[in-house]
Amino acid sequence: MPISLTSSQAAPTPCGPLPSCTSGPATRELAIRARFLALPAHLPRLLQFDTFRPLLPRTPPPFLHRPFSPRVPIPNHTQERPGSSIPDGPAANEPRGGTTDPDRAPKSLAPSTRYQWRRVLLVQVVLGQETGSARVITLNRPRQLNGISDRVVYLLAQFLEKWEKDDSAKLVIFKGAGRAFSAGGDLKMFYEGKSDDSCLEVVYRMYWLCYHIHTYKKTTVALVNGLVMGGGAAMVAPLKFAVVTEKTIFATPEASVGLHTDCSFSYIHSRLPGYLGEYLVLTGARLNAKEMISAGLATHFVSSEKLEELEKCLLNLDSGDESAVRAVIEEFSTDVQPDEDSVLNKLSTINKCFSAETVEDIIKAFESEASIDGNQWVAPVLKGLRKSSPTALKITLRSIREGRKQSLPECLMKEFRLTMNILRSVVNGDVYEGIRALSIDKDNAPKWNPATLEEVKNEDIDRVFQPFSPEHELQVPNDDSNRWSGKYENTVYAKIPR
Numbered sequence: 001m002p003i004s005l006t007s008s009q010a011a012p013t014p015c016g017p018l019p020s021c022t023s024g025p026a027t028r029e030l031a032i033r034a035r036f037l038a039l040p041a042h043l044p045r046l047l048q049f050d051t052f053r054p055l056l057p058r059t060p061p062p063f064l065h066r067p068f069s070p071r072v073p074i075p076n077h078t079q080e081r082p083g084s085s086i087p088d089g090p091a092a093n094e095p096r097g098g099t100t101d102p103d104r105a106p107k108s109l110a111p112s113t114r115y116q117w118r119r120v121l122l123v124q125v126v127l128g129q130e131t132g133s134a135r136v137i138t139l140n141r142p143r144q145l146n147g148i149s150d151r152v153v154y155l156l157a158q159f160l161e162k163w164e165k166d167d168s169a170k171l172v173i174f175k176g177a178g179r180a181f182s183a184g185g186d187l188k189m190f191y192e193g194k195s196d197d198s199c200l201e202v203v204y205r206m207y208w209l210c211y212h213i214h215t216y217k218k219t220t221v222a223l224v225n226g227l228v229m230g231g232g233a234a235m236v237a238p239l240k241f242a243v244v245t246e247k248t249i250f251a252t253p254e255a256s257v258g259l260h261t262d263c264s265f266s267y268i269h270s271r272l273p274g275y276l277g278e279y280l281v282l283t284g285a286r287l288n289a290k291e292m293i294s295a296g297l298a299t300h301f302v303s304s305e306k307l308e309e310l311e312k313c314l315l316n317l318d319s320g321d322e323s324a325v326r327a328v329i330e331e332f333s334t335d336v337q338p339d340e341d342s343v344l345n346k347l348s349t350i351n352k353c354f355s356a357e358t359v360e361d362i363i364k365a366f367e368s369e370a371s372i373d374g375n376q377w378v379a380p381v382l383k384g385l386r387k388s389s390p391t392a393l394k395i396t397l398r399s400i401r402e403g404r405k406q407s408l409p410e411c412l413m414k415e416f417r418l419t420m421n422i423l424r425s426v427v428n429g430d431v432y433e434g435i436r437a438l439s440i441d442k443d444n445a446p447k448w449n450p451a452t453l454e455e456v457k458n459e460d461i462d463r464v465f466q467p468f469s470p471e472h473e474l475q476v477p478n479d480d481s482n483r484w485s486g487k488y489e490n491t492v493y494a495k496i497p498r
Helices: 025-036 050-055 074-078 150-164 187-192 200-214 265-271 276-283 289-295 304-317 322-332 343-354 359-370 378-387 390-403 408-423 430-440 458-465
Strands: 126-131 134-139 171-176 180-182 219-224 227-229 241-244 249-251
Touching: 126 150, 134 150, 134 304, 150 200, 171 180, 171 304, 187 430, 200 408, 219 304, 219 322, 241 289, 241 322, 265 276, 265 390, 265 408, 276 343, 276 359, 276 378, 276 390, 289 343, 304 322, 343 359, 359 378, 359 390, 390 408, 390 430, 390 458, 408 430, 408 458
Parallel strands: 134 171, 171 219, 180 227, 219 241, 227 249
Antiparallel strands: 126 134
């Protein structure tokens, strides 16, 4: 319907009337000004009327002429863009009046109320540095504790493939920006993609990447200064050298959010001393740097104050020879042993309890140990164990027990099936309830379904372990000649409409 305003309806403005012409330079100017404001395309015609004049500055604000300063709707500040991410945090997350979603804003609100000017810095989520024969990968999402997103996985694979095929690249170093190496998978990403299977791509890419990290042809070093969990630890434990500091904390707490031990850890943890692996995945217990080295999850301890100097020496080494790299690291490293109260000094109790056949039997055995003098450490661990998803606990225990007899490709293919089935709620939606309680509502009170171990049906557990048809399985390369085949783009998953 054509819009017409009488002179009595037009609001006077201090800037003077707008041109009334419908073509020529004035109209083009209006179109340009409207584009700067990111308003709908039909508004340039409407903006000829004085009523709309207050919505437009005479010229765009000065900072629009500077790089990396787009005008964006409020919710876009947490979205990643191709080749970049928009960091979030307190300054970006707190809305400055009005709704945080312009698409759901009341229609009575003017665009100037629903949209705000904000400078946004676009940041690459993974940095790749080439120095001589050394290559450095930096996970660069510090405000998200370097959580692994779809873009992170994609760029990691791109860098690793490029450098493995580059004869001049001899040493690859992994590190994280900020106070964490990586807190693992981006849980909010999974939660937001639950309705349209949009996370299938990142799941496939991550497991395919895990295989290549385990079997990488160049010498690899992880410099781990801070938190490392879940999928982030998959870039640490398999590497030839994993350097940890007094600030390093390790955990695989997936069962506590309704998931399972993933990203190759049914293979890694099933090969730890005794039944330590079962203990770590079922309880989500944390290990410090000394314990990681003692358990075989890291190779060297270096003070955080010396880590930057160690990196410089590795960059100047100009060699990928393992003995040469080890010699450089050992110049900075210190021999350490677990503390007296470390869980690794309680392996006899752990082996006694966590060797039981079922989760129910493990909990009963652990409860009996809690009453023994000197076992005060058991009670808080037992409390955390009981808070985890009953379904996830049973899936996790079966996965790690099978992992003891499986090869790396078999473990990855099994974990891929489990993750796909869990995220698609084949049995229940515990994973989304766990993420909601931890990261969305943050009430730490998940309501599991079923709520008890006794209610979990064995046939439901069997269902998530069922093999897929060959074309839907993870395509793990079977020899070096096709080592980088099986990419997501060439699978049936890439053809699924969304």
